[in-house]
Amino acid sequence: MARPRIVVVGAGFAGVACVRRLERTLSPEEAEILLVTPFSYQLYLPLLPQVASGVLTPQSVAVSLRRSRRRRHRHRHRHRTRIVPGGAVGIDTLAKVCVIRKITGELVDQPYDQLVLAPGSVTRTFDIPGLAEHGRGMKTLAEAAQLRDHVIAQLDLADAAAPGSAERASRLGFVVVGGGYAGTETAAALERLTTNALGRYPRLDRREISWHLVDVAPKLMPELGDRLGRAALDVLRHRGIEVSLGLSVAKAGREDVTLTDGRVLPCRTFIWTAGVAASPLIATLGAETAKSGRLVVAPDLRVPGADGAFALGDAAAVPDLAGGGDGAVCPPTAQHAARQGRVAADNVVATLRGTPLRPYSHKDLGLVVDLGGRDGVSRPLGIDLRGMPAQAVARGYHWAALRTGAAKTRVMTNWLLNAVAGDDFVRTGFQTYESGTLRDFEHTDRYLTPEEVRARTTADGDT
Incomplete structure (x- = not known):
């Protein structure tokens, strides 16, 4: 039998934390891991103002995805995750297909068994002239x-x-x-x-x-x-x-x-x-969203009605169980994103192994x-x-x-x-x-509509 394919979208704090946890928890025989990102680095976003001011060089905050933090992990995890150089521009949760625009501009359809959506956010704009x-x-x-x-x-x-x-x-x-x-x-x-x-x-x-x-x-x-x-x-x-x-x-x-x-x-x-708004990718799912377009998810980070799909980070309205009160969601911070990434990985593993999932809960430090x-x-x-x-x-x-x-x-x-x-x-x-x-x-005009996604995946299924 083919190994289950886990597709992680986004190499921010949430996506990278999820991938690293999956690499350390799953054996190579248990699953194939794909990371969809246009760049092979994790951007340390909080230090960007220091890049703009010249205190830090750009390379300093571009943390390589191909370099392991600990030398003892280098051999064990070498080439474990396949990096797909591009950005997800559409999701069909019924067909379980992620549409990817590669950095060459080519559109490809990537099937998945488990999907982790961590595409992050874009700058929130308004209809202001100029x-x-x-x-x-x-x-x-x-x-x-x-x-x-x-x-x-x-x-x-x-x-x-x-x-x-x-x-x-x-x-x-x-x-x-x-x-x-x-x-x-x-x-x-x-x-x-x-x-x-x-x-x-x-x-x-x-x-x-x-x-x-x-x-x-x-x-x-x-x-x-x-x-x-x-x-x-x-x-x-x-x-x-x-x-x-x-x-x-x-x-x-x-x-x-x-x-x-x-x-x-x-x-x-x-x-x-x-401010920020959820990545336009979220709108292609046709699912329920909350403030600023963030995808509504369950406490265990699952997307309601989407089999095998999890969402986290800036793109998801994750319930704040630790101190926000009724209806509160976690703020879009790196602190929450990284911890959500680890919980999402654990829940993906639990899904594959048939064990119980756990909710995300973390008190802001x-x-x-x-x-x-x-x-x-x-x-x-x-x-x-x-x-x-x-x-x-x-x-x-x-x-x-x-x-x-x-x-x-x-x-x-x-x-x-x-x-x-x-x-x-x-x-x-x-x-x-x-x-x-x-x-x-920000290239926010490069995403597909839900109708375009369904048209692609339906056509692929008919051929």
Whole structure:
């Protein structure tokens, strides 16, 4: 008999944790494991702002999927999981087929026996004029690297522009929308980049640079609580970042951004980090979804009505059994995703072996926010920290969470080198070839409709 085929979609925290657990639990004879991902690395997403600001190199946060963390596992698990270089663009849960668009653009149908859906999320956008054309995201490695190039290019071009000109004002105007972790850390990291770079641009004055952080919520990072949220707000404002809460963007243009209170901000760098939505792949299932398009799942991560399918991570509304109360779901954090991945793997194994499945339950251990320099706010195990202790906890947590020794070494070396030698503020040339907007990197228009998926799988079944 053929081995059961387990298809895992997504190489984020959830997908990688699931695959590693499956490799260690199942013998090669028990199942074949496939991992569908366009890149053979796990992106350590929380450190992307440090890539954009030049503190870390892109390779530092791209953790190889082909390198084992422990030397003693290298031989045992070598070539165990087959990596399929592409992205899932449609699922037919009745035919048990996953439609994959390979990195060549070719569409292939991949049958499965067990399916683990961990496709993650995309940037949540709204119907705001100019957002798709001018907004920049911070969800991918390419976006972070391109954003660094773009910001340094604005300094170069502003330095060459006439003092007091409209061009100079717009090139030195930076707007970040989103007062969550991604937006706050991005604004903090990139503001340090522009401030530190001024020593190389004697024709620019610090007073000419304007940074704005905008969020529709009344508080900054409300998950941290009032005290730490205010502490983070004080750090940003002390650095000269103007924080506007209770507002959003009405429209965006090539050289300015208009806020909902009527203010028009000169700006050629408009960064959008206002939350996330589930991957468009979820919509192809035609299944029940919750807020932000997340797939409704049972406590044991099974997808109701879909035989052999599990979903987790940012793309799933996983019930929060540990402390959220009735109807609460787990927040889309790396902490939950990694632990859900291990539970999903255990439940896939239990399904294959005919043993009971277990529900996912985990109490959040805390939150960490690195604001760059000597600033940070963190709440590990419910203890409020700020300043250097908070930043040390944040960096220590991220360093420990990196999966391989090579990644740990690269990150630590980059931190030390940046602290000692600083930055040279050079561009690599990425921004010469792409505009770098949201539509350039997230490819949300490449997914199939449920009807297209059924048409493909029905045709395959008839032939």
